[in-house]
Amino acid sequence: xxPNKPPTIYDVARHAGVSITTVSRMINTxxxxxxxTRVRILAAIDxxxxxxxxxxxxxxxxxxxxxxxxxxxxxxxxxxxxxxxIAEALSAKKFELVIYTVDxxxxxxxxxxxxxxxxxxxxxxxxxxxxxxxxxxxLVDHGxxxxxxxxPHPNLSSVEIDDVMGGRMAAQxxxxxxxxxxxxxxxxxxxxxxxxxxxxxxxxxxxxxxEAGIELPDAFVRLAPYSQEQTRxxxxxxxxxxxxxxxxxxxxxxxxxxxxxxxxxxxIQVPEQLAVVGFDDLDLAEYADLTTxxxxxxxxxxxxxxxxxxxxxxxxRPTRHVKLPLTLIERQTA
Amino acid sequence: xxPNKPPTIYDVARHAGVSITTVSRMINTxxxxxxxTRVRILAAIDxxxxxxxxxxxxxxxxxxxxxxxxxxxxxxxxxxxxxxxIAEALSAKKFELVIYTVDxxxxxxxxxxxxxxxxxxxxxxxxxxxxxxxxxxxLVDHGxxxxxxxxPHPNLSSVEIDDVMGGRMAAQxxxxxxxxxxxxxxxxxxxxxxxxxxxxxxxxxxxxxxEAGIELPDAFVRLAPYSQEQTRxxxxxxxxxxxxxxxxxxxxxxxxxxxxxxxxxxxIQVPEQLAVVGFDDLDLAEYADLTTxxxxxxxxxxxxxxxxxxxxxxxxRPTRHVKLPLTLIERQTA
DNA sequence: AAAAAAAATGAAAGCACTTTCATTATAATT
DNA sequence: AATTATAATGAAAGTGCTTTCATTTTTTTT
Numbered sequence: 143x144x145p146n147k148p149p150t151i152y153d154v155a156r157h158a159g160v161s162i163t164t165v166s167r168m169i170n171t172x173x174x175x176x177x178x179t180r181v182r183i184l185a186a187i188d189x190x191x192x193x194x195x196x197x198x199x200x201x202x203x204x205x206x207x208x209x210x211x212x213x214x215x216x217x218x219x220x221x222x223x224x225x226x227x228i229a230e231a232l233s234a235k236k237f238e239l240v241i242y243t244v245d246x247x248x249x250x251x252x253x254x255x256x257x258x259x260x261x262x263x264x265x266x267x268x269x270x271x272x273x274x275x276x277x278x279x280x281l282v283d284h285g286x287x288x289x290x291x292x293x294p295h296p297n298l299s300s301v302e303i304d305d306v307m308g309g310r311m312a313a314q315x316x317x318x319x320x321x322x323x324x325x326x327x328x329x330x331x332x333x334x335x336x337x338x339x340x341x342x343x344x345x346x347x348x349x350x351x352x353e354a355g356i357e358l359p360d361a362f363v364r365l366a367p368y369s370q371e372q373t374r375x376x377x378x379x380x381x382x383x384x385x386x387x388x389x390x391x392x393x394x395x396x397x398x399x400x401x402x403x404x405x406x407x408x409x410i411q412v413p414e415q416l417a418v419v420g421f422d423d424l425d426l427a428e429y430a431d432l433t434t435x436x437x438x439x440x441x442x443x444x445x446x447x448x449x450x451x452x453x454x455x456x457x458x459r460p461t462r463h464v465k466l467p468l469t470l471i472e473r474q475t476a
Numbered sequence: 477x478x479p480n481k482p483p484t485i486y487d488v489a490r491h492a493g494v495s496i497t498t499v500s501r502m503i504n505t506x507x508x509x510x511x512x513t514r515v516r517i518l519a520a521i522d523x524x525x526x527x528x529x530x531x532x533x534x535x536x537x538x539x540x541x542x543x544x545x546x547x548x549x550x551x552x553x554x555x556x557x558x559x560x561x562i563a564e565a566l567s568a569k570k571f572e573l574v575i576y577t578v579d580x581x582x583x584x585x586x587x588x589x590x591x592x593x594x595x596x597x598x599x600x601x602x603x604x605x606x607x608x609x610x611x612x613x614x615l616v617d618h619g620x621x622x623x624x625x626x627x628p629h630p631n632l633s634s635v636e637i638d639d640v641m642g643g644r645m646a647a648q649x650x651x652x653x654x655x656x657x658x659x660x661x662x663x664x665x666x667x668x669x670x671x672x673x674x675x676x677x678x679x680x681x682x683x684x685x686x687e688a689g690i691e692l693p694d695a696f697v698r699l700a701p702y703s704q705e706q707t708r709x710x711x712x713x714x715x716x717x718x719x720x721x722x723x724x725x726x727x728x729x730x731x732x733x734x735x736x737x738x739x740x741x742x743x744i745q746v747p748e749q750l751a752v753v754g755f756d757d758l759d760l761a762e763y764a765d766l767t768t769x770x771x772x773x774x775x776x777x778x779x780x781x782x783x784x785x786x787x788x789x790x791x792x793r794p795t796r797h798v799k800l801p802l803t804l805i806e807r808q809t810a
Numbered sequence: 811a812a813a814a815a816a817a818a819t820g821a822a823a824g825c826a827c828t829t830t831c832a833t834t835a836t837a838a839t840t
Numbered sequence: 841a842a843t844t845a846t847a848a849t850g851a852a853a854g855t856g857c858t859t860t861c862a863t864t865t866t867t868t869t870t
Binding site for chain 3: 494495498501508509510513532534535536537538
Binding site: 241 | 504521525528530531535549550560563564575577579583596704764
């Protein structure tokens with residue numbers, strides 16, 4: 143027997159000198175087994191540390207609960223911060239954290255179909271990923287308590303922010319600072335269906351400008367793939383226009399860093415010649431002295447766990463949709 | 477089908493017009509099933525209300541399908557990058573990723589005593605955490621294939637770097653750049669036992685300087701808690717000395733950012749007045765244009781998974797100790 | 811268009827047991 | 841002592857799935 147392979151009923155039978163049938167009887171209906179034989183089989187069970195596999199597995203699962211997190215791949219620091227909140231909230235509890243990373247819509251679909259069926263989880267958190275009606279129904283039907291973060295669905299609990307308001311806040315701040323040639327930069331990597339938070343931030347931003355009678359020209363709305371290098375390039379184009387903007391609202395801090403890099407390379411003074419506002423308030427926003435719309439990334443993870451655990455305890459409780467507040471953090475860049 | 481008999485995989489297969497193999501794949505590795513077929517099978521599962529029987533699954537499965545990772549808490553971006561490598565390597569496999577975060581030596585001890593006993597992991601990766609002889613013996617005795625990353629133990633496979641050499645490389649680079657008043661800044665958060673990589677980087681750094689006849693004065697060796705704010709303060713003290721260093725080797729990129737911040741606040745030009753070299757080459761090193769010793773953080777995670785999976789497949793294979801190379805990435809700060 | 815490679819799917823073996831039917835051993839009855 | 845009944849045990853079939861190896865289909869390459 144390989145050292146790491148647990149003993150089976152065959153091993154016990156061999157050890158005790160009986161058939162597996164008799165061992166099975168010993169376990170299930172011992173009164174049908176002769177006394178002396180019973181003793182011999184029990185000794186073998188003890189000696190080998192035998193536990194029927196299904197029971198061993200059930201027993202192993204019983205000790206701790208298991209929370210799954212379906213998360214976009216670790217490329218975005220905001221996901222890491224939410225995950226940190228989740229891990230922190232779970233670390234004091236008797237729960238394991240199981241991570242399923244997603245790098246495509248296909249993969250998300252895959253997970254959402256298999257995770258409710260394999261029966262390994264007590265609860266599930268889905269981070270910043272869209273869930274459709276069929277997916278939501280399956281999760282509910284299989285009784286897997288689920289909390290969504292950032293992308294809500296009416297049938298499942300969620301932790302959200304008001305992205306429209308966030309965009310509006312950025313617009314109002316830049317207007318208050320006296321800016322009139324104002325641009326927006328967001329990312330292109332949006333899911334095919336589902337309103338993306340970045341799109342909502344643009345909606346709010348546009349509304350905020352319109353409320354002050356300021357247009358947001360199409361030339362001042364730029365999208366870049368979610369990488370600093372690509373963002374830098376797009377920002378460089380924007381900043382090299384004949385009449386470039388004097389302020390940019392960047393839909394995520396991560397890409398705001400790309401904008402700052404472009405400014406640095408074009409020797410444009412921030413904030414004197416260019417004001418930059420980001421969104422998220424990532425850990426590294428402080429390093430970059432970035433003015434940004436702060437959302438409680440870590441707290442969103444913690445709160446998701448709190449809601450989930452209460453649903454695991456009382457499955458009949460109604461779903462909850464919680465909106466976390468936004469605040470504007472004024473640093474150096476705007 | 478008898479009305480009170482729950483549907484089985486055979487019923488689902490018949491209903492969807494596929495084999496039970498394909499249904500099983502849909503449940504366990506859905507990415508290996510064609511999209512249209514997946515939809516059909518899911519519809520059949522939903523229509524029949526099929527739930528796989530736990531006992532039958534337990535019987536049929538050749539393992540737990542789960543890989544555990546014991547990791548320091550997500551405060552350090554380097555752990556996140558290693559974890560990213562792990563997640564990437566596992567995402568194409570049939571394993572779930574279970575995270576156990578560690579925020580104290582007590583917690584580490586607790587995990588290392590309980591995790592091998594639960595029998596619900598196929599393998600374990602331990603990230604940047606010390607493992608003593610008793611821990612290593614327990615892991616081996618219970619047959620839990622284990623790979624260590626960063627902190628090696630002779631009895632377990634590991635993925636490492638040569639931290640001493642890394643320190644030496646930084647020293648040689650700064651000397652080549654003409655620096656003679658050279659300092660070191662590392663972090664104070666070291667485990668109570670086990671030689672920490674940062675200590676080894678200092679050893680190598682010191683050696684590299686000594687080989688050129690340069691002393692590293694005690695006043696030029698500073699330690700700060702692993703936060704940018706604390707690091708900034710310690711760096712500010714260092715930089716405010718009567719004869720401050722003209723170059724600093726910072727043992728981690730994360731803290732190097734704190735040093736750069738201190739320089740900025742003291743209006744010290746980098747690299748003209750102060751050269752800064754970091755270690756790790758974190759994602760954000762590029763943003764900060766940080767010259768740094770590059771280690772393959774993502775790759776260390778991927779390689780750990782590769783070694784682990786080969787040990788799960790063939791437990792009798794001998795342990796492997798792999799050292800990943802280091803390269804110096806020359807950017808703006810030095 | 812043909813050949814090669816990759817993806818999707820299926821047949822059959824296997825898992826770790828339980829259960830049914832058969833065989834053997836022992837005890838009770840005549 | 842022989843026969844019958846009961847108890848103990850085993851062989852083989854069955855469970856509801858997973859997995860391995862093979863086959864078919866589709867896609868890509870030449």
